[in-house]
Amino acid sequence: MPLLTHVKCTAMALLLGLSAxxxxxxxxxxxxxxxxxxxxxxxxxxxxxxxxxxxxPSGEEAVPLDQPEDSVLRADFYRDCTGKSASQLRAYWSKLIFTGRAQPPHELADAAAIKRYLQSRPQAIAYIDKKDVDASVKVVLAPRP
Structure with missing residues (x-):
């Protein structure tokens, strides 16, 4: 019986890892x-x-766009690219907003909205899921996890 329990636990751990x-x-x-x-x-x-x-770097204006605050994509992007968690990011922006030094990126609903915005404002920059890339956008960085 202990072997069967061990096999079940191992299988469950593998399934959880795959879903994550x-x-x-x-x-x-x-x-x-x-x-x-x-x-x-x-x-x-x-x-x-x-x-x-x-x-x-060319000197052209850069307008950053964010995904919704509760999206997994946003959390992954900021963790991989800036090393900041969601709570660290909130604290960071609170300080900058309070001191008047900067405003956070404009938030859009999803990849489709971001791609529409990029079409109308070529100086914008955003992050999306790789599966949403099409001819309307150009990948400039694939952050390492």
Whole structure:
């Protein structure tokens, strides 16, 4: 009986691990296909999304866009690209807003809304799930988990 219990526990752990990895999104940072930026580093992207700079390395304006605050994609992006958790990010933005130094990125509902925005404002930058990439956007960074 102990062996059967061990097998059941192992099987359950494997299933939970598979479902957790399936829930994780494959995040990519994108700009409009019309944008001249070809690629960015994680530090450059972090600087844009954390309000440290409002410009691409070329000097062009960069307008960051966020996914909804409760999305797994957003949590994955900020963890992978900035090293900040959701609570750390809230505290970070509270301080910047209070001191008047910066405003957080504009939040849009989903990848479709982000892609529409990117079409109308090529200077915008966002992150979406890799599966949502199409010809209207250009991947400039695939952050490492």
């Amino acid at each position: 990895s399936a829930a994780m999104a494959d995040v990519v940072v994108v700009v409009s296909a019309k944008n001249a930026v070809a690629s960015l580093t994680e530090n450059q992207v972090a600087d844009i999304f954390l309000g440290r700079t409002g410009y691409f």
